[in-house]
Amino acid sequence: MPRLADHLPHNLKVRLLRRVPRAWWLRVRPLVHGTTDVQRRYRDRRATRALASVPHRLRGGAVTVSNGEENWLAHPTTTFSSVRVLADNLALVADALETHGVEHVVLESETNRRRLVVVPSDAAHDARVALESELAPSGAYAAPVSGGRVVRPRIIGHRAIPGAASHLRVFRALCTPDRQFLSGSDLGCDVQFWEETSQDGPLALGSQPVPAGTWVAPRRNHWIDVVEPENQAVALREVDGRTRPTLARVSHPTLDSVRTPIDVVYTWVDGSDPTWEERYARTLREVKGAGAVNRLATNSSRFLSRDELRYSLRSLEMYAGWVNHVYVVTDAQVPSWLDASHPKITVVDHRDIFTDHDSLPTFNSHAIESQLHHIDGLSEHFLYLNDDVFFGRSVEPSRFVRSNGLTNFFPSTAKINLGGPAPEDWPVMAAGKRNRDLVLSAFGHQVTNKMKHVPHAMRRSVLEEIEQTFAEDHGRTSRAQFRSDSDIAIPSSLAHYYGYFTGRAVPGSIAYFYADIARPDTPARLEGLLRKRNFDVFCLNDHDSTGIDPGTQARMIRTFLQQYFPLPSSFERAPHGDEA
Known part of the structure; x- marks a missing residue:
């Protein structure tokens, strides 16, 4: 520029x-x-x-704290969940208006969406007085919203709330006890002052005529743009655990409201565990005795744990608190810091999901992924995450699963090479080629793209069908104890394409950040990510950092993750000793 x-x-x-x-x-x-x-x-x-x-x-x-871009007056907290913060900021507004008897309705209250409170324009002055009177001692902010962006937030009581603004955002900024910034206007509550028409007639050339007294929204929203006088009746409904006034004729849920339970499944391994290392070495000797093993199937970085799971769970609780239940699939291991008694988490051993125990132990992520739908109690819809994938900001369930049950998938710009799978291929490329050939044979279409490293939205029934439809390839993959060029990659790729061609999955969009931690520019890129926090999800992938000092890598990743997700989640046991 x-x-x-x-x-x-x-x-x-x-x-x-x-x-x-x-x-x-x-x-x-x-x-x-x-x-x-x-x-x-x-x-x-x-x-x-x-x-x-x-x-x-x-x-x-x-x-006083800084988020790297601006300085804020922020309230220290020891717990953080976007679901709770959105509800708390609504309570700031709605309680103030209710206390002063100001007419209002709560229009937006969907899971992990910013709440929207509507006030008729003739009550706008009273609403501002109510907010200033009730929130002045609370350290809350108010800011005009223009073009979807907040403009010059001001502390309520210290600076007057702008009288001309038709759209305000009210919020309290939050930080950790040691003053690390957590949230600001992004999770605030929007207050809109809807104009009332003074006479009958159309609002614009060619628009439907409306009667006098109609409320007209200052900008588009998910629900309704005009409310005629006969539709302004109020109904009391429960919102965030409190009874609030809502428009009687606006029914919840609506077309895009997701009500199906969504679980989360992680696969996790600690390659430094001596017992696991012994199993790994013994199995590798046996497999090598039977033939060659691809180098990238056994590089140490594939099994290295840098505590990513701890921080991924923190990101889940912070930004996707709508998740129903979490399953962690492991090989007879449990992270020392994990509270396995937590009611929302279950540790699942490989032996609990593999139908063929002769395939165990396995060190092939493709094989483990082929068995996920065997998890007892797993819901029909779930997200599959590797532990190096994190939620970067508040996300809605509809980002992954639609209200009609369709799942979203997110193709990458990276392509699948031409030709068939070969021993010299990286295992991920070989699996992509086999997936492509299976889709072509089953549906007559050639797929060309890999998938992004994001939470993969799955349907359990789709995985069950894949096991039956592609029984030979599925069985061969599940029996391979290390990655090989004969594998297929199911939840990270094949399930999406199979779901698409059977009418159960569609391409979606997501703000996504990918970092290969072995690249020299990664520290600078992570610094920018930490400052802006402008991605829905991100992945810190260790493609192959063999030969790079593991201590340096671990410190870089841990420092970044601790700054991004500083508060322990409820899934963590109380720290003691060297776990603190």
């Missing part, structure tokens, strides 16, 4: 430098030269001074 400086003569820039005040120049300098460290420090100092001027009576126990 060209800068202003590219269009200014040098002598004019010199004259500007001499004539303008330094404070003003530091503000406009980014337009000329781009943002610099000097400009950032100036901005941060101004923001810090502004926050310091907020009286303690308006702070509500909040402390």
